[in-house]
Every structure is written in structure tokens, then in C-alpha cells.
Amino acid sequence: MxxxxxALGEAxxxxxxxxxxxxxxxxxxxxxxDPTVGACNHVVPxxxxxxxxxxxxxxxxxxxxxxxxxxxxxxxxANIAVAGWPWHAxxxxxxxxxxxxxxxxxxxxxxAGMLPLAVLNMHEAALGVTSDNPAFRTTRNPRAPDRIPxxxxxxxxxxxxxxxxxxxxxxDNLGSVRLPSALCGVVGFKPxxxxxxxxxxxxxxxxxDHVGIHARSVRDLARVFALLRSQPGDSDTLDAEPGxxxxxxxxxxxxxxxxxxxxxxxxxxxxxxxxxxGGCRVNRPVDWTGxxxxxxxxxxxxxxxxxxxxxxxxxxxxxxxxxxxxxRQLTAWGAAQGADKVRQAAERLAxxxxxxxxxxxxxxxxxxxxxxxxxxxxxxxxxxLADFTAPAAIAGVPAISVPIDRADDALPIGMQIVGMxxxxxxxxxxxLFPGIAPIAQPPxxxxxx
Numbered sequence: 001m002x003x004x005x006x007a008l009g010e011a012x013x014x015x016x017x018x019x020x021x022x023x024x025x026x027x028x029x030x031x032x033x034d035p036t037v038g039a040c041n042h043v044v045p046x047x048x049x050x051x052x053x054x055x056x057x058x059x060x061x062x063x064x065x066x067x068x069x070x071x072x073x074x075x076x077x078a079n080i081a082v083a084g085w086p087w088h089a090x091x092x093x094x095x096x097x098x099x100x101x102x103x104x105x106x107x108x109x110x111x112a113g114m115l116p117l118a119v120l121n122m123h124e125a126a127l128g129v130t131s132d133n134p135a136f137r138t139t140r141n142p143r144a145p146d147r148i149p150x151x152x153x154x155x156x157x158x159x160x161x162x163x164x165x166x167x168x169x170x171x172d173n174l175g176s177v178r179l180p181s182a183l184c185g186v187v188g189f190k191p192x193x194x195x196x197x198x199x200x201x202x203x204x205x206x207x208x209d210h211v212g213i214h215a216r217s218v219r220d221l222a223r224v225f226a227l228l229r230s231q232p233g234d235s236d237t238l239d240a241e242p243g244x245x246x247x248x249x250x251x252x253x254x255x256x257x258x259x260x261x262x263x264x265x266x267x268x269x270x271x272x273x274x275x276x277x278g279g280c281r282v283n284r285p286v287d288w289t290g291x292x293x294x295x296x297x298x299x300x301x302x303x304x305x306x307x308x309x310x311x312x313x314x315x316x317x318x319x320x321x322x323x324x325x326x327x328r329q330l331t332a333w334g335a336a337q338g339a340d341k342v343r344q345a346a347e348r349l350a351x352x353x354x355x356x357x358x359x360x361x362x363x364x365x366x367x368x369x370x371x372x373x374x375x376x377x378x379x380x381x382x383x384x385l386a387d388f389t390a391p392a393a394i395a396g397v398p399a400i401s402v403p404i405d406r407a408d409d410a411l412p413i414g415m416q417i418v419g420m421x422x423x424x425x426x427x428x429x430x431x432l433f434p435g436i437a438p439i440a441q442p443p444x445x446x447x448x449x
Contacts, residue, residue: 004217004436005166005224009068012060019053019060019071019115026073026117030164036145036442038137039159041078042086042119049073052115059113067227070113074167074224075120077156078136079202080211082106082116089202090122090152092135093315093322103200105169105211105228112227117165121155124327126171126204127308128152129179129385132377134324140377142440143185143412147374148381150180153214157184160214163439167224168214173204174300175369175389177212178401182369182414185403186437187429189213189221191422193396196228205307208300208393216437218402218430225422248428251283253365253418254388260293262372268413269368272404272432279431283363293387296352299345300390305334306342349394356395360420364428369401369414388416398422402433 003011011017027046034040056071065071076082079089081099088094101107106116121137123130131139131154141149142162149158153170157180160168170177172190181188189212196211203209211228215221252273255266273282309316309331316323316331359365367388375382392399398421401414415432419425 002163002439005069005072005215005220006217008072008166009070012057012071013065013068015060019056020050022071023049023053023073023115023117026164029162030118032444033142033162033164033442036140036444037142037158037162037164038139039120039155039162039164040075040118041088041121041136041155044085044117049115049117056113056115066111066113069223069227071115072167073115073117073165074109074169075118075156075159075165076106076116076168077153077170078119078122079126079171080106080169081200082119086119087202089126090124090133090136091323093319095135099200101200104197106200108228109224114167118159120159120168123152123154124324125202125308125312126152126173126176127304127327127330130381131155131180140442141184141374142442144374145442146376146378147411148183148377150183150370150374150385152176153212154180156214157181157186157188160184160186160216161437161440162442166216167220170212170214171201171204172210172212172393173208173304174297174393175386177210177214178369178389178399178414178416179386181214182401182403182416183374183412185412185440187215187218187221187400187402187433189225189400189426190393190398191225191229192398195230195398195422196225197230203307203311205304208303210393216439217435218400218426218433221400222426222430225426247279247281248424248431249281249283249363250277250366250428251359251363252285252367253359254288254367256285257289260371260387261368265368265370265372265413268404268406269366269415272415273366276432280428286359286365291352291355293390294384296348296394297384297387297390299348300394302334302337302342302345303349305330306337309335352391353395356391356418357397357420360397360418364417364419364424367416367418369416373411373413392418398425400425400429402429403437
């Protein structure tokens, strides 16, 4: 089993591994696999990375590491600013833009000694679920290259899944971290709204924008979240075992409806809960059969389309060819909707926010992350991919997707845990997925996707 970020930090402390050697290994892996996977838009020059890695190694030798993750590399979605790097958000019209300062989330990881390594591919402007970007690259699912990786943070999830990076930052509006994490077989966490600062992140819809994390273990996510969190609390660690009174209470959500969930997915999530619910209290299932999820997700999408139309209005007028026809169509449609439709969508979002928060009173909800496994790249993309992830984003509450253990040749399936407090969500996730996701080894066909 290849080490996760926590194990890398422990190996640096024990002088069993050196940051320089890890960087060299990851650069070789990117060179070998990225022509097939298509996760990276920009990789930092090796000389810069190795200099920074050597400085981290010296801090470890002197006994003064900046954090347990000093020297651990990470990647960033292309809508997150890194000083001196391309910052295009997957938009052709912004191809030449270079960030002048780090996004706050990047600055916090740098302060902990972590090393930014690559800008990662994404769906254009974060408005889509395939990560097939006509201006930059098509990202493939590293566990099944004939399938989509999900989006919009597809490059981030794919890079972690195939071992190019141990940690990657993404953004989540209606599921854009959790959805690709589920389809690629890694762990993806969306904190509560505003828990991780969004300064320096190209906005899509500020009311829905969240900075999230992709990793191969829950323990990595918890430790990175502790570095990123705006207001550290007293429950940032998973080290303490919960007592009987502290055991998380779980309730099944969105699992038992065959009209919504593929049988393969419902069975896998149900089996995982039965096998791993030890340490958790299981409450009655939550009945959401009366909630029409697709219109709810569509109301959230309208918020994104209208916000994007306003934010990019000047650039759309000045450089329309710098956006895809699909993006222009989506934003034009959103901007054209009348006041009644906008008001109805806002009321639907507010009702869902209230309903979900009420269900989360004293318990966590466990659901499939996505209702079916990753769709094929050559088939129409289902419109309902984000139906199960949208509610937590709309409510602004923390949610995580963890992979379910399956046979090596089976498509990944994710299990989503939603709660009111991030430490509670992370603790439950660690109970349900205490391990480290295996690294995918996609075929190296040597060609640009």
C-alpha cells in the first residue's frame, strides 16, 4: 500500500523518506501517467520543487518542521490562485492570467510547509460534471479510462486516485469535490460553508462556493482541514476514541428508493453500513421520498448560471470566443429567467436548506454519493449525477464521500456522510472508512486524452 500524506510525514520525521525523493518519484509518475489521465494543466519546474523540498528536509533534520505535513506536496484546482502560476479556472479567455498572490487556502498550506506541485484540470468555470474541457484537456477516470472522472474537480480527484499527488484542493458548489471523489475511488470532503476561506478562488456562485479536499484517507483530510480551517475548534483530531455517549448516530438517507438509486449502489452502501457501523448508533431511516431531487438540483444550478452570467458578463461581451458554446448557452439561459422563476428557485433552495438541517438535528445522514457508477465517456452524461450531493451544498453543511471497498475490477462507489459539524462528519467517516484508498494504475497509452 502506497503511503498517504500522514504516512509520508511520519516517514520524514523518522528519516525513512526524504521530501526530495518523494517529489522526484511523483514527477516521474506524472510524466508516465498524465498523458493518459489528463489531470495536470501545469506542473511546477522540477528545480523549484526540489529546492523547496530540500528546505523542508533541512527543517526535519533540525527538528523544527512547520507541521506534520512539512514537505508533503499538493495540487490545486485551476480556479484556485497560486502566486506566479496560471489561474484560468478552465476558461480559455483567462488562459494567460497569472496569479499575483496565493489564495488564502494555499497560503495556509504553504505556511505548514506543504509544497504546491501542480495546477489541475477542471470543467470550464466549475460549471459541469465531466471535466472534459475543450480549451485545455479531457480528464479520464484513472480506475476506468473509458469513464468520466466526474466534475467539476475531476483533475483533482484523478490526480489523487492514480498517485500523482497525495492531497489536492478542489471546489464544491453542488457536489464538485464529492462527486469526482466517489467516481474515482478516493475520499472527498466539503466543509461547511465558509469554514475554509474562499479568498483567491475564482467564484461561481458565492452562496454555494466551498473549498474542499481530496485525499486517499480520512485521517489526511482531517489533518489538512485543521490547517485550513478559519476557526480551529477543539475537535480537529481523530485521535480520541469516542465514548458510548459520543458515538455518532447515523440514519440512512436516499438509499431505499429504486427509482433513484441503482441496485448495485444501494446494495454496496447497505452492505458497507452493516459491515462497518460498529462504533456508530443507527437511527431510523430518513424519509425523503417526498423531496423531488432533480428540481432541487436544477434550482441550485440556476443560482450558479445566474451568478456566473453576472460575474463573467464583461468578459463574455469582450471575448465570447474565449468561452465554450455550452457555457455561453448555460449563462445566457440563467440570465434570461424571469423574476417568478428565480423566486420559485430561491424558495425551493430555502425549503431544502431548512429540511436538511432539521433532519441533521442530533444525527448524521449516510447516503450514496452518486446514484450510479461512473458513466461512460462516449455516452450521454446523466443529468442526475449531482442529485445526491446538491442538498448538503445548498444547506451549507459539511459532507464527505468515502470509497466503499470493492473488488479491484469493480467501478468505484462512494458513500456520503452529512452532518452539522465537520469534526462529527470526519469522525464518523473514519469509523466507516479507516483505511487508505488503493492507487489506480491506468494503462499508459502514451497519448493525449
